[in-house]
Amino acid sequence: MASIQELENTASQVRRDILRMVHAVNSGHPGGSLGCADYFTALYFEIMDYSADFKMDGKNEDLCFLSNGHISPVWYSVLARSGFFPITELSTFRKIDSRLQGHPTTHEGLPGIRIASGSLGQGMSAAIGAAMAKKMNGDTKTVYCLHGDGELQEGQIWEAAMFASHNKVDNLICTVDYNKRQIDGDTDDVLSLGNLRAKFEAFGWDVMEMEGNNMEATVSGLKEAKAKTGNGKPICILMTTEMGAGVDFMMGSHKWHGVAPNDEQLKDALSQLTETAEDY
Amino acid sequence: MAKYEYTEMKDTRSGFGDGLLEAGKRNKNVVALCADLTGSLKMNDFKDAFPDRFIQAGIAEANMMGVAAGLTIGGKIPFTGTFANFSTGRVYDQIRQSIAYSGKNVKIAASHAGLTLGEDGATHQILEDIGLMKMLPGMVVINPCDYEQTKAATIAIAEFDGPVYLRFGRPKWPVFTPANQKFEIGKAVTFQEGNNVTIIATGHCVWESLKAAEELEAEGLSVEVINIHTIKPLDNDAILKSAAKTGRVVTAEEHQMNGGLGDSVAQLLARNNPTPIEYVxxxxxxxxxxxxxxxxxxxxxxxxxxxxxxxxxxKR
Structure with missing residues (x-):
């Protein structure tokens, strides 16, 4: 078991990876990636039971899906630093002939990825399917899926939400990255999400809230969610985060959703994040 | 006496339903999903035989496609069932990203394709589905011609690893291919050989082509009739060989001219052996x-x- 300090150290390195990856190709999505660095670190370094010797079927393992595929940098960094593929491969992100496509895909055979995502709103359905297959196979492990909050504007999410509760898919924990921002601005300005807790509850889910940029709260929140599995309802975590978390000038607005830092901004950002493991 | 006789009139969707039941008996990983059209898709026998392997998805096709993709991760072989219109256009992006690009072993079973859906009208009579599906990299596209061929195709695709689009229809139609036939994905079936012209047909148009051939032969023409049940991958060799022999080709399909079987045949011929072609x-x-x-x-x-x-x- 990792200590909170160790997890925070790992998250700091993950944030450095994210910034260096998007800077190197002057593209990608740092804002949401930074906001979810603590979640992914907690999941892979503390919560999930898995083998880094990747097998697609993930039998008797916990599975992770990323529905908002544009925050691929955070997932790639955590997968690499969990041993799924060489850390040096992070330098190929978004470059020609890379397994680290702009959005995650199985197409290039990157270990750790089980389905393509990027076109929004599709991950929950896939995660439900994987969770139902686990039940059919007598596999008691848990399926995790992360969603953007803006992504909840997609209709398929609500088809899936209705379906999951109807079918009592209670080995599924869907987390919403509730940073209240999307590419065009605040979610409240673009298309209000309304009362998400009430909406998911009305759809038959067990809903909880979690602070996603506080490692201790994230770890305990994910453990609490795990304890809720097996009770006949899918679980939704509304995870409060800050887009750009960890880099002062990237927080407080939506403008770093999909913009890479320039040389000077990268230097400033990295100066705020300790290099706890070696940069790739 | 007519050269071709049919044994009975039966719908191709029943061929799917019976094939699905058989596929389910042969492999416990076969599961079925349906978007509130279980009776229309003839999936009730599978549902009754394997209630734990049948998933009612409700009128939510996008989610159904995604759930099917997810089920493959745990080793399941999901068949999704709904009308062809809702199996393709309505869920194109879900199929593209979660199934085709992700290389998932999903079988998209699409009933009520084409005009022969009949009285429901144009909202449901999709004529663009073959084109939509054949454009997706790696997608196998199959459009069988009668009950028996549909049944055999359903059993065959359950044993094939990869995404498949299986298109069939609503009406009772002549059954003229043998029971318990061997179905080879991507392999043309030559119904009769001829020297003057080749008719290349798929789906419900195969029977019409055989009847047309009888009439033309009575007028002295020697007609080759080839059934292309697998539009992708296309049996290039069979088509090129026949076109080289007859030098004249007619394609027949219940689909738009744009993007259908005729397009695939024309592309093949244009690149290899330009041959006069007419489309039905x-x-x-x-x-x-x-x-x-x-x-x-x-x-x-x-x-x-x-x-x-x-x-x-x-005349060309």
Missing amino acids: AVDDSFGESGKPEELFEKYGLGKSSIVAAVKRVM
């Missing part, structure tokens, strides 16, 4: 309500249209 297909039009046979006549898909197309191509 819907020409850039939506359908309408009516009886299947009336619609085939009005939209130029029936026997008389095939005969006319052969006569056109013979």
Whole structure:
């Protein structure tokens, strides 16, 4: 078991990876990636039971899906630093002939990825399917899926939400990255999400809230969610985060959703994040 | 006496339903999903035999496609069932990203394709689905011609690893292929050999093509009739060989001219052996309500249209 300090150290390195990856190709999505660095670190370094010797079927393992595929940098960094593929491969992100496509895909055979995502709103359905297959196979492990909050504007999410509760898919924990921002601005300005807790509850889910940029709260929140599995309802975590978390000038607005830092901004950002493991 | 006789009239969707039940018996990983059309898709026998392997998805096709993709991760072989219209256009992006690009072993079973859906009209009569699906990299596209071929195809695709689009229809149609036939994905079936012209047909138009061939032979033409049940991957060798022999080709399908079987055949011939070709297909039009046979006549898909197309191509 990792200590909170160790997890925070790992998250700091993950944030450095994210910034260096998007800077190197002057593209990608740092804002949401930074906001979810603590979640992914907690999941892979503390919560999930898995083998880094990747097998697609993930039998008797916990599975992770990323529905908002544009925050691929955070997932790639955590997968690499969990041993799924060489850390040096992070330098190929978004470059020609890379397994680290702009959005995650199985197409290039990157270990750790089980389905393509990027076109929004599709991950929950896939995660439900994987969770139902686990039940059919007598596999008691848990399926995790992360969603953007803006992504909840997609209709398929609500088809899936209705379906999951109807079918009592209670080995599924869907987390919403509730940073209240999307590419065009605040979610409240673009298309209000309304009362998400009430909406998911009305759809038959067990809903909880979690602070996603506080490692201790994230770890305990994910453990609490795990304890809720097996009770006949899918679980939704509304995870409060800050887009750009960890880099002062990237927080407080939506403008770093999909913009890479320039040389000077990268230097400033990295100066705020300790290099706890070696940069790739 | 007619050269081709049919044993009975039966719908291809029942071929799917019976094939699905058989596939389910052969492999416990076969599961089925349906978007509130279990009776229409003839999936009730599977549902009754394997209630734990049947998933009612409700009227939510996008989610159904995604759930199917997810089920494959745990080793399941999911068949999704709904009308062809809701199996393709409505869920194109879900199929593209979660199934085709992700290389998932999902079988998309699409009923009520084309004009022969009949009275429900153009909202449901999809004529673009073959084109939509064949454009997706790695997607296998199959459109069987009768009950028995549909049943055999359903069993065969359950044993094939990869995404498949299986298209079939609503109406009772002549059954003229053998029971318990071997179905080879990507392999053309030559119904009869001939020297003057090749008719290449798929789906419900195969029977019409056989009847057209009888009429043309009575007029002295030697007609080759090839059934392409697998539009992708196309049996290039069979088509090129026949076109080289006859030098004249007519394609027949219950689909738009744009993007259908005829397009695939024309592309193949244009690149390898340019050959005069005429199309029997819907020409850039939506359908309408009516009886299947009336619609085939009005939209130029029936026997008389095939005969006319052969006569056109013979003059070129």
